[in-house]
Amino acid sequence: MMPSQIGRDHSHPAIACDDCTAVGNPDTLTLSHDDGCPVGRGLDEMSANDRAFFETRPNAPHRVRPVCWAEAQHLKRSGAVPADVDLTGWRVRIRPIGPGIRSRQYLPPRGGA
Numbered sequence: 001m002m003p004s005q006i007g008r009d010h011s012h013p014a015i016a017c018d019d020c021t022a023v024g025n026p027d028t029l030t031l032s033h034d035d036g037c038p039v040g041r042g043l044d045e046m047s048a049n050d051r052a053f054f055e056t057r058p059n060a061p062h063r064v065r066p067v068c069w070a071e072a073q074h075l076k077r078s079g080a081v082p083a084d085v086d087l088t089g090w091r092v093r094i095r096p097i098g099p100g101i102r103s104r105q106y107l108p109p110r111g112g113a
């Protein structure tokens with residue numbers, strides 16, 4: 001079966017990916033992107049970047065970095081953040097909470113936009 005042939009549920013336009021066939025689960029706010037989706041690829045790259053950060057800094061309690069484009073798109077498309085929220089200047093705090101498991105906390109810009 002070709003994943004790209006699966007129809008998108010247009011009744012939940014905010015909970016779908018514009019770049020692939022992924023349709024989110026409104027209850028869990030999860031969204032699994034297709035192979036080759038630029039958002040999914042960006043998330044994978046950022047996840048690898050975070051993993052490398054903690055591998056080279058095993059004592060780091062957390063990492064704070066800007067929210068990347070793919071994360072901002074994913075948050076909106078999964079329904080975790082309303083689509084009209086501007087995530088420019090937002091940051092994410094990543095904490096290792098177990099082997100290969102990291103929590104993410106999204107932080108608004110300091111002092112407001």
Ligand SMILES: [Zn+2]
Pocket residue numbers: 017018019020021022032033034037038039040
């Ligand atoms: Zn996607």
